[in-house]
């Protein structure tokens with residue numbers, strides 16, 4: 468799709484709110500099949516739920532995963548002027564080149580699990596405004612970034628991972644979490660790329676200053692994304708929304724991806740029904756965000772890289788779940804006594 472089917476934020480919200488749910492007949496068929504497979508009931512644990520969930524979104528009781536897509540979105544953040552990251556802002560662009568040359572972790576993980584990987588750099592020469600001074604983005608900026616995400620999703624994709632690259636974006640994600648879930652700045656500020664205790668305390672103050680400067684962001688997913696987010700967060704939200712509308716299952720990545728997802732969930736309570744949490748990252752507040760989203764992470768490996776890396780690793784879990792569900796023999800087929 469070359470152009471997004473929304474021209475206004477109201478259109479975007481309406482698309483998300485009106486998105487179709489999973490296929491209940493496919494779900495019933497998948498559940499029935501799961502009950503006949505050559506294993507004790509429930510013996511594959513959460514893999515069974517995953518396969519049934521996946522089939523319900525793909526509209527089949529016996530699904531396959533043929534075309535996973537990983538999309539990495541990159542953006543620059545004006546809030547880096549506050550000294551909130553352990554790395555300089557130019558690393559964002561340098562890492563984009565690394566992605567394009569195949570040298571990043573996400574390149575290796577995407578290839579390992581057979582996912583197509585795309586990279587979208589969003590106006591890196593024009594960082595968003597420092598949100599301690601005013602809104603990070605205008606409505607036009609937000610719409611453009613949402614549209615970039617929306618159109619980046621291949622129509623043929625059957626499993627989506629969205630990743631982020633943006634020096635300073637753990638501060639943006641913390642500010643979004645503060646806006647949507649309350650608490651204090653310290654509840655959401657973490658080490659990001661590796662700031663020390665003084666750096667975390669500074670981030671907490673910056674997060675609180677951001678919400679004080681942008682009161683419309685409080686409790687409002689669209690305004691939180693516009694005022695406190697960044698272009699890559701908005702593009703991730705746009706891609707996840709497209710996937711929701713097209714019934715493409717999504718694996719959520721870390722703290723930044725989850726903050727973008729939280730904005731969608733605030734807009735529509737069912738906006739993340741097509742998503743599972745790939746992992747819980749080492750960023751201190753990620754677990755609390757996942758809890759607020761009602762998502763139990765598949766993996767907990769101490770990762771805090773972003774790029775979609777934790778979610779890409781979790782593609783393998785879903786592939787395993789779907790392979791068992793769709794490839795195993797039934798008791799009748801295999802001539803195994805079913806007790």
Ligand SMILES: O=C(O)c1ccc[n+]([C@@H]2O[C@H](COP(=O)([O-])O)[C@@H](O)[C@H]2O)c1
Nearest residue numbers: 552633635636637659660721722748773
């Ligand atoms: O995904 C996560 O949970 C995560 C946690 C910590 C850091 N990151 C990555 O590190 C960058 C942001 O860190 P920072 O310290 O610059 O805010 C950005 O490129 C993220 O992808 C990502």
Ligand SMILES: Cc1cc2nc[nH]c2cc1C
Nearest residue numbers: 554558632660772773774
């Ligand atoms: C080197 C580097 C790689 C990254 N990948 C995602 N965020 C990152 C941040 C840094 C600093």
